[in-house]
Amino acid sequence: MNKVIAIALNELRVQLKQPATLVLMVILPAALIFVIGLANGQGLGGKVAVRSIRVDVVDNDQSPDSASLLESMRALDSALVLCPMDDGKPLGDSGATANCRYAEGKTALVEADYAQRLNDNVTTAYIEIPAGLGAALAANQEVTLIFRSADDTPGDNSVMQSVNAAAQRLAGVSIARRLAINIAAETMDGDTTYVDAASAHAAELWASNPIGINYQLAPGETTQTAPGFQQSVPGMGSMYVMSTVFAGAVILISERKTMTLQRLATMPVTPSQIIGGKLLARFLLGMLQYAIAFSVGIILGQLSGVSFGNNPLALIFVAASFTLCMSGMTLFFATVVKTDEQAASLATLLSLTLAPIGGAWWSLELEFIPDFMRSLSYISPFRYAMDGFMSVIRHNGGFAEILPSCAILIAAGGVFFFFATRRFKVA
């Protein structure tokens, strides 16, 4: 055992002395954790970004009726951010703030600006309420709202539905009054008493909200809030762990090519001690990489109010399971590739593809992820690692919750290790 530890420590010393190690294990992962966290909805102000649909509104009427129309729209879809009215206001119960994303210093917009914002997908729709909306409704006259969207903008029709429903609610009394006027004109010589009675009755009925929607959410935790750094820290950490551990395959092949392994084999150590020492070093480097990633996460978390769960031991267990799996894969990998260049290229390719497939770059729980991508994710060890990390970080899970994922990772690592030890030859 001492010999295994000695080989591992020597390997670690050599690795950590290299100036590139600081860059590859600290600087680059930290940069990617930060950026991928932002891409996953982490707000720079410490809040997690939530789903919002920006709609530019030009209210030329400024009447209680136009205000009521807008309020109805908000009630119909809580994701709507009506700009500029809602800019800077709280966004639902998320704790986040609505952001209309105006260009710096540009608050007075003209028609071309609104069109540009639609074309650039900053906004989903543009609504113009004409002056005289309230007066037109009171006088039972037609009035036209302008609804503008860019072609093929996702979500514009859901905004259109909200506008329609809100407009219909607002116009309910007018619709009844208009029909009463037509009936009175045809059958009652334009009896205004009848028209007024019909209008008053309609107003009374609409005030009682004839058909409401009782919207209930099923019990259970939601996975749809933006994960931000909770996604990027374990995700990028795992990706760099794979790179770090897989580099061991390159080193093994390279050392065999330069006869270092063969020379080591002439010493009083067994081949299994050599391999054990090399793999132990890679395992420790992998765990060190995780420690660095989570340290970066904790610092960013302090600044942005993000937590990584309450069970650090469970996190360490998931990290160790993944690193063990990677260590087994590394040794197996070293037996199937022929040159160190081939090993380096394949390691890069594998880590850059298995990571996104397995959910290291974005959450696979997002609603729009195609089912077959979710099914495909099970071929990637990242899937099991991320499931384990997310259980602890987002759902406050413990060992019971992470055990299935960890068992699969450890079993996979064992299988790789079993086949690798049968194939690997020092010389």
Place this chain on the structure above:
Amino acid sequence: MITLRKILTIAWKDVRRTFTDRNLMLIMLAAPLAISTIIGVTFGGVAQGAAPVTDIPVAVVNLDEGTGGTNYGNIVTGILAPLPSDETGADPLEQTGNFNLDALTDSGIEAQNFVCPQSAEVTSGGAMQTSDASLDELLEGVRVTTPEEARAGVESGLYAVAVIIPATFSADVGYTPTDQTLTPTTIEVYADPNKPIATSIVRSIVEQVAVRLSTGNVTLSSVLTPVIPPANPNPLLILSVAGSQAFAQGISCTFEGVGSPILIDQQTVEGDEFVFNPLVVIGSAQAIFFALFTANGSASGTIDERKNGTLQRMAITPTPLVAILTGKLLSTFLNVLFQLFFLMVALTLVNTLIYGRLEFIWGSNIPLVLFMLFTIALGTTGLGAITAAASRNSEQANTFGSIIAIFSAVLGGAFGFQLGGGFQYLSVVYWGSNAFNKLANGNNDVLLNALVLTLFGAVTFGIAFVIFARRLKD
């Protein structure tokens, strides 16, 4: 002339060596292509402008017992979960006016069929709007017997949403001569908290149907209640009102949602339409990102050749040092150019496979696309060359190269996010992918992008050349 031939020979030898190295191909082509494909497949549905989710599993429980021959619950159910025989394309709400007329008069007055006025250009407020996708594509409705079963289905993930219509729905919301009171009622929408998009779509559809049913019945009640006072109904007046043309047409159109005084003029913005295709946006940025590695690796190969003595051996041949260096740097440029070209072609093929239509995703201006490819290759090569030239050895060059490439990718949006604040302008990835995005969207205004990339490439290339030349002389 001979010197030029030597330059081309040196360059071509290096290019051939690069493109016959299978390991390098994995990094240069397979990796960016694989990442772009994964992103394209994952986010393609959202990007193509269709509804982000389709075939939403909806459980509909219709407990409505109906009233006076009308069952509004059946109408809501028919919209959300049509039976195969219902799928005629007709709006079930169109028939609701007739239901009410028949139930109301019960005296042989025939409802007349009117065509509700609807301008071709103006969408009347209240008209049923669903989505780009039809309701058939949006919803996968299932009729379920009990609320418990539907709720359990939502909780188990079988359904995204359950819509539960109460037993007294028609009685509460429907207006009949015998039951003139409208009692506020509710439709329950029981939703999976992890499917907010699906929930929002279903809720919106239910809301719209509810508003139209409310409008119809409120209007019906409003125009009839004054002539049918419970204590003293006036049969002649009732017949007169209910038999009028204004009433028949008005009520029918009200249920169709066409009688609103608020019209909505639905327009599409003029100007350049921006279509988000992840294979263009992320794919081009990833291609340039990996091209930076190629440029750096290829340029730092010169350092390795010096270390290994290959360059020194070349220098003793009758070939000027400038020709050797020019050949080496030209090969770096060509490697990057060919890599970008292959990736663009490959991404087009991937797009064809994913979306099932053969289309050149980089826009219609092919000469401009090729010109931009040239300028991007120049800018990328310049950055890679100067990084290698400023490094003491190839290990250092690789380390610095990785840092610069990743920061350029981060600032330039290769990971789907741009920091903004002007930082993106520091990245060749931004200038390149921005140009490709513009061209893909039919916007040929890429002069600034070309100028920046060309100037940047020329300056950095020149500086790298001078540094390499000095080193080789030493």
